[in-house]
Amino acid sequence: MSNTTSKMDVFFNPKTVAIIGASESFRFGYGTTSYLLNSNFKTYPVNIKKDTILGHKAYKSIKDIPDDIDLAIIIIGNEYVLQVIKDCVEKGVKGIIIESAGFAETGKEKYIKLQEEVEKIAKQSKIRMIGPNCIGVTNFHNQFTTSDMDFVHAPKGNIAVVAQSGVLGNIFIDWANSNGIKFSKAITIGNKVDVDEVDLLDYLNEDPETDVIALYLEGTKRGKELKKVLGKMKKPVIILKNGRSEIGSRAVNSHTGSIAGNDKVYEALFKQYPSVFRVDNFYEMFNVAQVFATQPLPKGKNIAIITGSGSLGALACDEIVKQGLKLAQLDENTINKIQSVIPNWVSIRGTIDLGPSMFETFVPSVKAIFQDKNVDCVLFIFSIPRVPLQRMSSYALEGVRAQLNILKKSVEKTNKPCILVCFGSRWTFDFVTEAASHSESDLNIPIMTRINQAIKAFKMMEEYNKSIATKIT
Amino acid sequence: MSNTTSKMDVFFNPKTVAIIGASESFRFGYGTTSYLLNSNFKTYPVNIKKDTILGHKAYKSIKDIPDDIDLAIIIIGNEYVLQVIKDCVEKGVKGIIIESAGFAETGKEKYIKLQEEVEKIAKQSKIRMIGPNCIGVTNFHNQFTTSDMDFVHAPKGNIAVVAQSGVLGNIFIDWANSNGIKFSKAITIGNKVDVDEVDLLDYLNEDPETDVIALYLEGTKRGKELKKVLGKMKKPVIILKNGRSEIGSRAVNSHTGSIAGNDKVYEALFKQYPSVFRVDNFYEMFNVAQVFATQPLPKGKNIAIITGSGSLGALACDEIVKQGLKLAQLDENTINKIQSVIPNWVSIRGTIDLGPSMFETFVPSVKAIFQDKNVDCVLFIFSIPRVPLQRMSSYALEGVRAQLNILKKSVEKTNKPCILVCFGSRWTFDFVTEAASHSESDLNIPIMTRINQAIKAFKMMEEYNKSIATKIT
Numbered sequence: 035m036s037n038t039t040s041k042m043d044v045f046f047n048p049k050t051v052a053i054i055g056a057s058e059s060f061r062f063g064y065g066t067t068s069y070l071l072n073s074n075f076k077t078y079p080v081n082i083k084k085d086t087i088l089g090h091k092a093y094k095s096i097k098d099i100p101d102d103i104d105l106a107i108i109i110i111g112n113e114y115v116l117q118v119i120k121d122c123v124e125k126g127v128k129g130i131i132i133e134s135a136g137f138a139e140t141g142k143e144k145y146i147k148l149q150e151e152v153e154k155i156a157k158q159s160k161i162r163m164i165g166p167n168c169i170g171v172t173n174f175h176n177q178f179t180t181s182d183m184d185f186v187h188a189p190k191g192n193i194a195v196v197a198q199s200g201v202l203g204n205i206f207i208d209w210a211n212s213n214g215i216k217f218s219k220a221i222t223i224g225n226k227v228d229v230d231e232v233d234l235l236d237y238l239n240e241d242p243e244t245d246v247i248a249l250y251l252e253g254t255k256r257g258k259e260l261k262k263v264l265g266k267m268k269k270p271v272i273i274l275k276n277g278r279s280e281i282g283s284r285a286v287n288s289h290t291g292s293i294a295g296n297d298k299v300y301e302a303l304f305k306q307y308p309s310v311f312r313v314d315n316f317y318e319m320f321n322v323a324q325v326f327a328t329q330p331l332p333k334g335k336n337i338a339i340i341t342g343s344g345s346l347g348a349l350a351c352d353e354i355v356k357q358g359l360k361l362a363q364l365d366e367n368t369i370n371k372i373q374s375v376i377p378n379w380v381s382i383r384g385t386i387d388l389g390p391s392m393f394e395t396f397v398p399s400v401k402a403i404f405q406d407k408n409v410d411c412v413l414f415i416f417s418i419p420r421v422p423l424q425r426m427s428s429y430a431l432e433g434v435r436a437q438l439n440i441l442k443k444s445v446e447k448t449n450k451p452c453i454l455v456c457f458g459s460r461w462t463f464d465f466v467t468e469a470a471s472h473s474e475s476d477l478n479i480p481i482m483t484r485i486n487q488a489i490k491a492f493k494m495m496e497e498y499n500k501s502i503a504t505k506i507t
Numbered sequence: 508m509s510n511t512t513s514k515m516d517v518f519f520n521p522k523t524v525a526i527i528g529a530s531e532s533f534r535f536g537y538g539t540t541s542y543l544l545n546s547n548f549k550t551y552p553v554n555i556k557k558d559t560i561l562g563h564k565a566y567k568s569i570k571d572i573p574d575d576i577d578l579a580i581i582i583i584g585n586e587y588v589l590q591v592i593k594d595c596v597e598k599g600v601k602g603i604i605i606e607s608a609g610f611a612e613t614g615k616e617k618y619i620k621l622q623e624e625v626e627k628i629a630k631q632s633k634i635r636m637i638g639p640n641c642i643g644v645t646n647f648h649n650q651f652t653t654s655d656m657d658f659v660h661a662p663k664g665n666i667a668v669v670a671q672s673g674v675l676g677n678i679f680i681d682w683a684n685s686n687g688i689k690f691s692k693a694i695t696i697g698n699k700v701d702v703d704e705v706d707l708l709d710y711l712n713e714d715p716e717t718d719v720i721a722l723y724l725e726g727t728k729r730g731k732e733l734k735k736v737l738g739k740m741k742k743p744v745i746i747l748k749n750g751r752s753e754i755g756s757r758a759v760n761s762h763t764g765s766i767a768g769n770d771k772v773y774e775a776l777f778k779q780y781p782s783v784f785r786v787d788n789f790y791e792m793f794n795v796a797q798v799f800a801t802q803p804l805p806k807g808k809n810i811a812i813i814t815g816s817g818s819l820g821a822l823a824c825d826e827i828v829k830q831g832l833k834l835a836q837l838d839e840n841t842i843n844k845i846q847s848v849i850p851n852w853v854s855i856r857g858t859i860d861l862g863p864s865m866f867e868t869f870v871p872s873v874k875a876i877f878q879d880k881n882v883d884c885v886l887f888i889f890s891i892p893r894v895p896l897q898r899m900s901s902y903a904l905e906g907v908r909a910q911l912n913i914l915k916k917s918v919e920k921t922n923k924p925c926i927l928v929c930f931g932s933r934w935t936f937d938f939v940t941e942a943a944s945h946s947e948s949d950l951n952i953p954i955m956t957r958i959n960q961a962i963k964a965f966k967m968m969e970e971y972n973k974s975i976a977t978k979i980t
Contacts, residue, residue: 136850139817182892184893187893197818198818199816199817199818199819204892204893205816205890205891205892205930205931205935206930206931208892208893208931208932208934208935209930209931209932209933209935211932212932212933212934250818252818252821276818276821276822276825315822315957315958315959316930317956317957343672343678344612344672345670345671345672345723345725345749346672348725348749349749349788352749377609417678418678419655419677419678419681420657420660420677420681457678457679457682457789458678458679458681458682459681459682459684459685460682460685460933460936460937461681461685462678462681462682463933464933483790484788484790485788486788
């Protein structure tokens with residue numbers, strides 16, 4: 035572990051924490067304060083106006099705390115931040131997270147200067163700092179967080195997410211968790227006076243709890259270092275880079291005080307590195323990351339589509355062509371096996387339309403499809419309307435659960451990736467995720483709502499597999 | 508009303524109905540049977556094997572029914588369909604919906620021939636027929652349906668949807684309803700032996716309950732007539748056309764037995780008509796239709812973005828540029844009004860970042876933005892994480908409800924369209940729709956989860972407005 039890497043650990047596993055601006059009223063900072071004070075992480079509240087915070091002794095200054103402090107979290111008005119950082123330096127903390135906003139992102143001279151002062155201290159002191167204008171970090175494995183994280187709904191996983199913007203961190207973790215996507219670490223870096231995307235890629239590349247990295251990037255101040263670290267990544271990095279447009283760049287500029295840069299430069303840069311995949315929006319970023327995090331890499335471009343709806347199958351074919359992949363042409367043996375169990379009027383010439391198929395049809399068909407040498411990936415499109423599912427209730431739940439288990443076992447047995455795309459109301463989506471959560475152990479098959487994202491994920495996995503193979507040979 | 512149009516009414520408001528293949532077990536057809544037998548629509552079950560169906564006298568043949576029959580619904584094995592249709596002709600029914608599958612969509616000679624026989628009878632008898640291989644129609648205003656519709660969750664609205672595929676009809680109505688989108692009529696046309704997209708566009712163009720038409724098209728056999736009807740449409744028609752790829756076309760071909768045709772021809776065709784807008788997927792189709800169905804047309808290209816997240820604002824700017832629209836440059840007066848109520852470090856130079864703003868900030872800011880002469884459309888991005896919302900519970904719900912009411916009133920007062928894009932978990936989405944449903948009467952502001960669809964909708968509305976203005980001058 036490099037010095038940089040070990041120094042970063044203080045953000046994810048601090049022995050002692052001070053919250054400067056600890057709050058017991060429902061304002062920004064309350065969640066962090068109440069969570070950490072009741073956690074196993076030794077936490078000291080600092081508040082200039084209070085003697086106690088939520089029943090714990092509060093200190094007027096970090097310097098008054100009778101203990102060494104690993105990590106200071108700053109959640110106070112921008113005008114007080116500079117003095118408090120100086121106190122932290124005196125105290126000898128190892129890391130600082132500045133959550134306060136009101137710096138370069140305002141676009142105002144006064145606050146840009148204030149940020150420059152903070153930056154200067156970071157450089158001189160060599161204390162690692164995250165922020166300002168962020169919500170800091172979450173470590174889902176030891177449940178340390180400096181933001182408002184609800185671990186009941188956020189189990190640990192193997193995807194790390196790095197974002198600049200504060201709100202986004204939690205908003206998308208909410209979304210992802212309700213879609214079965216699980217994280218190792220989440221970091222929001224705000225205006226980046228010190229720790230930035232380069233440091234974090236470096237750190238996460240060595241993090242044993244992280245297999246895939248999702249990075250939301252608004253720009254970089256360290257192009258050369260970014261290139262270097264992207265070149266040495268041993269894990270897939272899924273990047274969403276905004277500011278493609280000039281007005282978008284200006285909006286970003288006023289937002290985190292960073293320079294969005296010329297999008298074409300970034301586009302060309304990302305294309306150079308086999309581990310880097312650029313996506314178009316947040317949903318795609320997390321869905322693609324989830325596929326990388328849970329599925330084996332495909333050995334080729336041939337996608338079999340199992341669907342109860344010919345129309346959705348046709349739309350999926352359009353996406354396959356758009357992404358330069360191929361619709362799998364089933365082997366004669368496979369076709370014969372399927373035709374021996376389905377009604378003779380069902381067509382399986384293109385996509386495999388099993389209709390609202392019964393279990394006795396589904397099991398042998400799916401097994402044969404996965405085992406077909408002409409199939410590299412399987413896309414399963416689930417599209418049963420709510421009303422018949424509700425009518426069948428527990429029977430339907432059992433049936434779908436059994437179907438999902440067959441998919442899961444087939445993935446394990448054949449080492450071919452599978453994605454489930456679910457159409458219908460949120461009720462249907464919940465029904466399928468409910469069935470998935472009751473499957474034997476973890477289902478571990480991504481469930482999405484968009485065909486194009488599933489096909490894109492297969493495409494990126496296929497490219498990644500090729501690049502790895504090239505490296506080995 | 509033309510003769511064609513009046514003849515089509517039998518599908519949406521029949522006086523008497525026969526269900527041939529009425530079922531009392533949980534198979535395909537059960538939902539329709541049990542619903543219609545318990546409805547106000549006078550319904551006669553026909554089943555060759557049963558004397559009663561769900562307590563109602565069943566007839567061996569439609570010819571045995573001692574009443575005139577307006578509409579026959581056929582839900583039996585494909586091999587019996589031809590004879591039953593002949594019975595219907597003898598009986599003198601006015602319309603037939605053939606839901607049975609197993610015709611040209613199989614790609615098999617035998618079943619293609621069977622479909623041709625049906626087609627011949629349709630032509631000779633002049634009885635209007637929908638199908639085969641479909642789930643027929645739903646009229647949300649009088650609650651007549653031949654499919655498995657749950658009217659408790661499907662209130663009446665002003666969007667008509669036409670699809671070829673059966674499954675899709677209900678699946679996407681499920682989805683749309685859970686997103687606050689409401690329909691007038693839904694029609695699935697299957698293999699189109701008689702009634703097709705041309706007939707329905709013609710009919711819906713005159714339907715007083717329909718303001719917007721969403722059409723999923725896999726191809727047409729009547730190019731010339733399609734052109735003619737598209738040219739005379741008085742309502743926006745949102746079209747999703749699949750089969751863009753050749754393999755997609757083949758999949759469609761095997762699916763509904765229709766010819767998908769050369770996509771470029773369709774693309775050029777759709778572009779000719781100012782009322783026609785092509786979309787990329789089902790979600791987009793329904794979301795765009797919803798904007799047309801509920802929002803006033805914008806008078807120009809300038810979009811104001813109100814957001815609590817600078818990053819999402821920047822991504823929205825990228826989309827605005829991509830669609831050839833403009834980020835609204837607020838008038839100095841508006842900026843001054845907003846700055847008098849927000850903290851001095853908040854930036855509103857690009858997107859309007861009101862942060863997690865309090866009501867006293869939100870109301871005057873939003874009012875000023877809507878009233879700004881440089882603003883034509885308003886995009887409101889909602890992105891508050893779950894945990895703080897849950898903590899504030901009813902207070903937060905009240906707050907969001909009040910915000911939504913301000914948006915609604917502003918739309919009404921200024922006649923400018925507004926779309927709400929909601930980020931976060933499904934919990935957050937439900938929270939916002941819950942707040943919306945408690946707003947003063949209907950909120951009537953579309954709630955989406957994708958920025959790009961909102962911007963696309965503004966773009967199409969702006970184009971539609973221009974084309975209407977051109978027509979008038």
